Amino acid sequence: MTELISKYLPLKRSKKRNRRKRALTFSVLGVILLLILVGSGFLIDTQGLVVNFDEANSAPSWSHPFGTDWLGRDMFVRTVKGLSLSFWVGLLAAFISGVIALILSLLLLVNKTLDSLVTGLIDLFLGVPHIVALILISFMLGGGLYGVIIAVALTHWPRLARLLRAEIMQIKNSEYISVSRHMGKSWFWIAQHHILPHLMPQLFIGFILMFPHAILHEASITFLGFGLSSEQPAIGIILSEAMGYLSSGMWWLAVFPGLMLLVMVAVFDSLGRNLRKVFDPFKGQKH
Amino acid sequence: MITFILKKLGKLAALLAAISILSFILISYSPVDPVRSYIGAEISRISPEQQKNIEQYWGLNQSKPQQFLQWAKALTQGNLGTSLIYREPVSEIIIDRFSASIALMGLAWLFSGVFGFLLGILAGMNEGSLLDRLIKSYCFILASTPSFWLGLLLLMFFASWLGWFPVGLASPAGSLTGEVSFADKINHLFLPVLTLSIVGVAGVALHTREKLIEVLNSEFIRFARAKGESGIKLFWRHGLRNISLPAISLHFASFGELFGGAVLTEQVFSYPGLGQAVVKAGLGGDVPLLLGITLFSVIFIFVGNFIADLLYVVIDPRMQIKPSHD
Amino acid sequence: MEKLKKIPFSETKEMKSLLEVKDFSLSFPQYKKGFRESYIEVIKDFELTIHPGEIVAVVGSSGSGKSLLADSLLGILPENAEIKGKIYFEGVALTAKRQQQIRGKEISLIPQSVMALDPLMKTGQQVQSSIQNKKEKKRIQKEAFQKLGLPKDTHKKYPFELSGGMARRVLIATAMVSEAKLIIADEPTPGLDEQALEETLTHIKQLSENDRGMMFITHDIHAALKIADRIAVFYGGETVEIANNEDFLGKGENLRHPYTKALWRALPENDFKALKGNQPEAGEVFPGCVFEPRCPIATDFCKKNKPKSAMVNNGIVRCFYAES
Ligand SMILES: Nc1ncnc2c1ncn2[C@@H]1O[C@H](COP(=O)(O)OP(=O)(O)OP(=O)(O)O)[C@@H](O)[C@H]1O
Ligand code: SF4
Ligand SMILES: [Mg+2]
Numbered sequence: 001m002t003e004l005i006s007k008y009l010p011l012k013r014s015k016k017r018n019r020r021k022r023a024l025t026f027s028v029l030g031v032i033l034l035l036i037l038v039g040s041g042f043l044i045d046t047q048g049l050v051v052n053f054d055e056a057n058s059a060p061s062w063s064h065p066f067g068t069d070w071l072g073r074d075m076f077v078r079t080v081k082g083l084s085l086s087f088w089v090g091l092l093a094a095f096i097s098g099v100i101a102l103i104l105s106l107l108l109l110v111n112k113t114l115d116s117l118v119t120g121l122i123d124l125f126l127g128v129p130h131i132v133a134l135i136l137i138s139f140m141l142g143g144g145l146y147g148v149i150i151a152v153a154l155t156h157w158p159r160l161a162r163l164l165r166a167e168i169m170q171i172k173n174s175e176y177i178s179v180s181r182h183m184g185k186s187w188f189w190i191a192q193h194h195i196l197p198h199l200m201p202q203l204f205i206g207f208i209l210m211f212p213h214a215i216l217h218e219a220s221i222t223f224l225g226f227g228l229s230s231e232q233p234a235i236g237i238i239l240s241e242a243m244g245y246l247s248s249g250m251w252w253l254a255v256f257p258g259l260m261l262l263v264m265v266a267v268f269d270s271l272g273r274n275l276r277k278v279f280d281p282f283k284g285q286k287h
Numbered sequence: 288m289i290t291f292i293l294k295k296l297g298k299l300a301a302l303l304a305a306i307s308i309l310s311f312i313l314i315s316y317s318p319v320d321p322v323r324s325y326i327g328a329e330i331s332r333i334s335p336e337q338q339k340n341i342e343q344y345w346g347l348n349q350s351k352p353q354q355f356l357q358w359a360k361a362l363t364q365g366n367l368g369t370s371l372i373y374r375e376p377v378s379e380i381i382i383d384r385f386s387a388s389i390a391l392m393g394l395a396w397l398f399s400g401v402f403g404f405l406l407g408i409l410a411g412m413n414e415g416s417l418l419d420r421l422i423k424s425y426c427f428i429l430a431s432t433p434s435f436w437l438g439l440l441l442l443m444f445f446a447s448w449l450g451w452f453p454v455g456l457a458s459p460a461g462s463l464t465g466e467v468s469f470a471d472k473i474n475h476l477f478l479p480v481l482t483l484s485i486v487g488v489a490g491v492a493l494h495t496r497e498k499l500i501e502v503l504n505s506e507f508i509r510f511a512r513a514k515g516e517s518g519i520k521l522f523w524r525h526g527l528r529n530i531s532l533p534a535i536s537l538h539f540a541s542f543g544e545l546f547g548g549a550v551l552t553e554q555v556f557s558y559p560g561l562g563q564a565v566v567k568a569g570l571g572g573d574v575p576l577l578l579g580i581t582l583f584s585v586i587f588i589f590v591g592n593f594i595a596d597l598l599y600v601v602i603d604p605r606m607q608i609k610p611s612h613d
Numbered sequence: 614m615e616k617l618k619k620i621p622f623s624e625t626k627e628m629k630s631l632l633e634v635k636d637f638s639l640s641f642p643q644y645k646k647g648f649r650e651s652y653i654e655v656i657k658d659f660e661l662t663i664h665p666g667e668i669v670a671v672v673g674s675s676g677s678g679k680s681l682l683a684d685s686l687l688g689i690l691p692e693n694a695e696i697k698g699k700i701y702f703e704g705v706a707l708t709a710k711r712q713q714q715i716r717g718k719e720i721s722l723i724p725q726s727v728m729a730l731d732p733l734m735k736t737g738q739q740v741q742s743s744i745q746n747k748k749e750k751k752r753i754q755k756e757a758f759q760k761l762g763l764p765k766d767t768h769k770k771y772p773f774e775l776s777g778g779m780a781r782r783v784l785i786a787t788a789m790v791s792e793a794k795l796i797i798a799d800e801p802t803p804g805l806d807e808q809a810l811e812e813t814l815t816h817i818k819q820l821s822e823n824d825r826g827m828m829f830i831t832h833d834i835h836a837a838l839k840i841a842d843r844i845a846v847f848y849g850g851e852t853v854e855i856a857n858n859e860d861f862l863g864k865g866e867n868l869r870h871p872y873t874k875a876l877w878r879a880l881p882e883n884d885f886k887a888l889k890g891n892q893p894e895a896g897e898v899f900p901g902c903v904f905e906p907r908c909p910i911a912t913d914f915c916k917k918n919k920p921k922s923a924m925v926n927n928g929i930v931r932c933f934y935a936e937s
Contacts, residue, residue, distance in 0.1 A: 124309070127302050129546040129584045135569040136581060140313040216433055220551055223435050224566050239436060243555070246439070247447045254443060258436030266431035273427075510729035512689045514743045514787065515717025524742075528733045604733065604771045 023277035030271035034087075037264060041084020060252050067252035070245065079257045081233035083264055086215045089149050090268075093214035097156035098207045102199070104157070105164035109172070109187040109195070118161070125158040131224075134217060138226045148227035152218050160206040164199055171198050201279040209272035212265040219261055235261045291600060299589050303582060307362070310581050311355050314574050358578075367582075368575030372567060377579035380564060385583070388560030390472075392549050394480045399487030400538045406488065407495025407534070412522070414500050422492065429489040434548050438482040438555035445478060452478050479556045483548050490544070494537050498530045536598050542591030546584055629704065631795055631826040632663040632686070637698030639681055639690075652695075654898075655681055656850045659698070660922060660929070663795065665824040670837035672876075673847025674892055679830045680725055683797045686828075687722055688712030702795070717743055721793035723817075725800045725830075727780035730772035736783045737768025743791045750790075757786040761816055778809050785816050796820055797828045802836050814839050834861075834876055843928075846873050849893045849903035852922070855929040869930035871908050902932070910934060 060067040066075035104121070107114040125133065134151045141147035171194065185193075221227065222236025229237075235257050242253035361368065367377035410422040446452045452474060502508060503526065511525050550562030557563070561580060568576035639656040655678040663669045673679050684690045686700065688709050700707040702720070716722075721743070730739060737754055744750040758767055761782040772780060781801060788796045798820075802813050818840045821827045831837050837844050838861055845855045854870040861868065864884075865877040875888040890907040899905065901916040908915065915933060922931045 120305070124302065124305055126543070127585050127588055128306060128581065129543045129550070129588060131547040131550045132565060132581055132584050135565060136310050136313050136577070139569050139572075139577065140316050212431060216431075219433055220435060220547075223433075223551070224554055225570050235433075239433075239439060243439065246443055249447070251443055254436070254439045258433060258439065261436065262428070262432050265433075266428060269427065269431050506724060506726045506728040507731045509684075509689060510722065510724045511731070511742075513687050513716055513722040513724070514791075515713075515715075516742070517713065525731050525734070529731070605773050 023274040027271055027274040027278065030267045030274070033267050034264075034271075037080075037267075038084055038087050041080050041087070059250075060256075066256040067250070069241070069250075069253060075238075075252060075256060078233045078238055079235070079260050082235040082238055082257065083260055085232070085234050086218055086261065086264065089152060089218045090211045090215040092149060093153040093156055093218070094207050094210040096153035097210055097214075098160065098203060100154075101157040101161035101164055101206070102203060104161045105168055106191055106195075108165055108168050109191055115165075118165070122158045122162055125155065130155060130217065131220065134221045135224075135226065138221060143227050145227055145232065148218060148221055151221065151226075152214050155217075156210050156214055160203075160210065163206060164202060167199060167202055168195055171195055205272055205276045205279060208268065208275060211268040211272070215261070215265055215268070288600065291597075295593055295596070299586070299593075302589065303585060306585050307359065307578070307582065308355070310578060311358065312351075314577065315351050315354070362582075367579040370568070370576040370579075371573040372571045372576070373564075373573075377575050380576065381561065381579055381583050384559065384561040384564045387558070388549055388553070388562060390476060391479050391483065391552070391558060391560060392545050394476065395483035395487055395548075396538070396545055398480065398484035400491055400535070402484070403488040403491025403538075404495050404531075404534055406492040408499060408530075410492065411496040411499030411503065414496075414503075419496075423496070426489040426493050429486060430493075432486065433551075434482060434486040435551040435555050437485060438479070438552050441478050441482055442555060475556075475558070479552045479558050482552050482555070483545075486548050487541075487545065490541060491534060491538055495530060495534045498533055499526065502526055502529045532598060532602055536595040539591045539595040539598065543588045545591075546587060629665070630662045630701070631665050631667075631703060632661070632828070633699075633701040633704075634659060634661045634686075635699045635701075636660065637685070637696070637700065639678065639685060639694055639696045641691075641694055654850060656685075658922070658931075659850075659852050661828075661845050661852065661855070663826040663828060665794070665826050666821060667843070668818070668821050668827045668829055668841045670829045670831060670841035670844045671847055672831060672834055672837050672844055674832050677847050677892065678850055679832075679847060680799055683722060683799045683828070683830060686712075686797060687716045687720060689716070717791065717793075718745060719793055720795045720797065721788040721791040723784050723788045723796065723798040723801050725803075727772070727777055727784065729784060730780060732772055734771070735768065736770055736772060736775065740768070740783060740786050740790060743787045745792055753790050754786070757789045758783075760789070760819070761786055762812075778805065778813075781805075781813060782816065785813070785820070788820060793825065795826045795828070797830070799830045800832070801829075802831065802833065810836065834880065846870065846876070848872050849897070849899075851903055851931060852929070853904060853931050857928060860928065867926070869925050869928055869935040870904075870932050871910055872904050875909075904932075 066079055068074055069078075104118045107118050128136075133155050137151035137154060138147035141150055219234070219236040219239070222234045223240045224236075225240065238257045239254055242250075242257075245253055358368065365378065367381070369375065370377050370380055373380055406422050406426070410419040413419045508521070508525055511521055516524065546562070549560060550565060552558065553560045553562035554566055561583070564576065565580040565584075567573070568580060637656060637659040638654055640652045640654040642652055659682065661669065661671070671679055671682065681690065681694070685694075685696055686707070688707075690696070702711070702715070705711070712720075730736065737751075737758075740754045740757065741750040744753050746753065754768060758765075763779060763782055763786070767775070767779065767783070772783075775783065785798075785801065788798070798817055801817060802810050805813060814836060817827070817829065829837065829841055834844075838858060841858060843855055843857055844861075845852050847853070854868070854873045856868055856873060859867070861877055865874040868874045868877060872888075878884040879887045888907055893899070893903060893906070899919075901914075901918055902908065902911070902920050905911045905915045912933075918933070920931045920933050922929050923935070925935050
C-alpha cells in the first residue's frame, strides 16, 4: 500500500525547467494561427453566404467542409466570417478596456479621492455578474451590433485595472520614485518615465488575455439573442439557430462553429499565458 | 467579528445603492419603449390616448429623478414592481425562479467543487507528469469552452441522439408543477447540472493544483518529510489542511461565474430559472424585472464573497481578514 | 581516518564513526546560455566524518550548497538532483530506502527557516509528531519545552503567534524529543542578538549530550568555534579544509588552507580584512584549484592542477602548499 502511494502520490519538490523557449515557440505558432484565421475571414469568398436551396441541409463534404444549413448557406464560410467578427469585437474590446484600465489605474497617482472612486468602481463592476452587466448595457444601447460591441468593450477592464493598480502601488513605493519626487518631478513626468515602462508587459499581457474573455462574452450575448440579426454571421447567432435544428440530426450546425470558437479562444488564452512566461517567468500572476 | 459583519453589510448597502442608481440610469436611457414592449404586436390597435394612459399609470410622464425616487421608495418597502411580461410581482417571480435555479446552481457548484478539488490534487501531486499535463490541458480547454456550446453538444448527444433525456423544460409540458415527480425533476436537471459542473471544474482544479504545488515546495513540507512523514499521512496532516480553505473560499467567491454560467445553461435547456428570466426581461424590455434580478444577483454574488471572507476569519487561526480572491 | 590522533569527546570510546561521507557530489541539470542542457555541480568531492558525541561545523557562505548537503543526508533532495559518492551511517551504507526508514528517527533535522513549521498546526502537535514513544509524547514534549525555556502555553500556539526566537526553540525541541543519533542543525542561529545566540548555542550543545553526533551548518565562524569540535570549511562546493577547533588561534598559523586563514583574519577581533572577490557561482568549472582566482599564494601550477585532499597536522586540506 505505502509503495503504491509513494509511487502514485510522490510528494516532491518541483523541477526547475526552462520553459521559456517552449513558451516562445508556442506564442509564435499562436500568432501565425490567428493571422490565418483572421486573414481568411477577409479573403474568403462570400458566395457561400448566399441562400441556395439546392444545397440545403447537406452534411459535411469536400465542397462544404462544415456542411450547409437549411438555407443552403455554407457553414464553413459562415463560421470563418463569424470568427473574424469575433476577432474584431475582441480586439476593440480589449483595446478599449485596456485603455480604460490604464487610465483609471493611473489615477492612483493623482490623489486619494480619485483612487478610492476607482476602487469603488472596480468593486461595483465586479459585484454584478458579468452577463447581467452585458445585458444591462446592451439593453441601454437598444441592442444591435454596436450595443454588443460597446457592452463587451466597457465591461472587461476591472480585473486588469486592479492588477495594474497593484503594480503601480508597488512601483510608487520604490526608492527611485521618491528620489524623483524629491527632485521635484511631477507625477505626470514620473508616470511617463518610470511607471509606464514598467507597466507595459503587464498591460500587454492583460490586453492579450482579455481577448478570450471578450470573444466568449460576445458569443454568449449574441447567443442569448442580444444584438445581431440572423443575416450577420456571428458564432453566437449560428449556435442559437442551431438550437432549432437539434432534433433534426444536423449535428454539423453546432459542432464545427463552436469548435472553431473554442480553438480561437484557446489560442488567445495560451498566447497570453506563454507571453507571460516569456516576459516575466517568475511572477506567474493569475489573471 | 461583529464589526466585520457590520462593515460588510455597510458595504453591501453602498454597493446596492450605487448599482441601483447606475442601472436605473442605464435602463432609463434605453431606446426600448416599455409601453411598446408591454403591449407587443398589438400596439397598432391601441390609440395614442390609451398609450398615454398606460404611461401615466406607470409614471412614465414624470421626470427621471422622480421615477427613480418612486422606484427606490417602493424598493425600500420590499416592492420591486410588477413584471411587464409575466404580469406578476417581480419579487414573486424572483423567488419562484430562484428556487428553480438554486437546485441547478447548487448541485453544479457542489459537483464542480468536489471534482475540481480532486483533479487539482491529483495534478499537483504529480506535477510535471503525464497525468498532470492531461489535467492541466483539460482545464485550459474547458476554460476556453463556451458553456452554451457544451450544453448544446450534451443536449444533442444525450437528448436528441440517445433520447435519454428530455430536450427542455424543468417540468414536463402540460403537467401541473405539483404533480412533477422527483424522478422527473432529476431527469430535467441532469443535463444542465452536468454542463454547469463540467464548466465550473476548471477554475477550482487549476487553483488547487497551483496551491498544492506551492505547499509541497514549502519549507514545512520539507521539514515534515525530514521528520519521516510521507505519503498519504503527510498529505493529510500538512497538505490538505493548507489547501482546502483557500479552495473552498475561492469556490464561494466564484458565484458570479456560476450565475453567468446558469444564465447560458438555462437558455440552452429552456430551464425556467432566474437566468432565463433575466434574458427574457432584457430582450422584452421588462424594466422592473431586469432591475429586480440585477439587484438580486448582486446580493447573490455578495453572499458568496462574504462567506469566502468569513471562512478565513472563522477557520484560519491567523484570523487574517483577507480580501476575497480576484 | 584512523590517522586522526586527537579526537575529543570520543577518546575513551571505540573509534566507530557515526556518519561518513566520501567523494560526495551533487549536481542539477541546468539550461545554460539560452537553451542548452548541461549540469551544474553544486557540491563536489565532499568528505566528512562525524563521531558519536562530536559536533562538526560545516562553514560555508550563502548558496554554497549547505542545505542541499543536509537534504542529501536525509534523502529529501529535489527530484532533479543527482548525487554521486558514498554515505555510511553507523558503518552501513545509507541507501535511499534506509534513509526513508530512519529519517526523523535516527537522523533529525533542525531546519534553517522558521517557515518550516506548518502554519496551520499547533506547535505542540508538530513537536509531538517526531516522538517515537507515542504514550509519553505529551510529557516528553512538555519537558523539552521547559528545558528550552519556552512559556507553558507555547504548545497551544500556532507558529504565527511565536516570536522568531521562540519558533527556533520549537524547532530545536523537535530534534531534542527525537531519539536521533545524528542531528543536522541547518543554520539555527541567523539574525540572533548576542544573548539569544549564546542561549541557542547552549541549547544546541545540550543536544549533543548522550553521545549524539551533530552536524552544525552555519556561515558564522564565530558560532561554529563556540561549540564545534571540528570545522569543515566549504568553498565553491568543495571541502577545502577540515580543521580542529584549537587550530583557530593567533594569526591563524595553525590553519592549513589560505581560504580558512583569510576567513579567520577577516573576523573583527583579528585583522578585519576581507578577502577580495566573490565565491565562484554554483556550476563554474575550474581546471585547477577552486580558490586559485582569489588565492594570495596561487601559482601557475594551481591554475592547471587540482589539489587532492591530504592529511596535514591532524586535519584535512586541499591545497598544494599547505605545510603549516
Ligand atoms: N532544485 C534546484 N535546482 C537547481 N539548483 C538548485 C536547486 N536547489 C538549490 N539550488 C542551488 O544550489 C545552491 C545551494 O543551495 P543551498 O540552499 O544548499 O545553499 P546554502 O549553502 O544552504 O545557502 P544559505 O546559507 O543561504 O542557506 C544554490 O546556488 C541554489 O541556487
Ligand atoms: S592550491 Fe594553490 S590556489 Fe589553491 S589554495 Fe592552495 S595555493 Fe591557493
Ligand atoms: Mg541553507
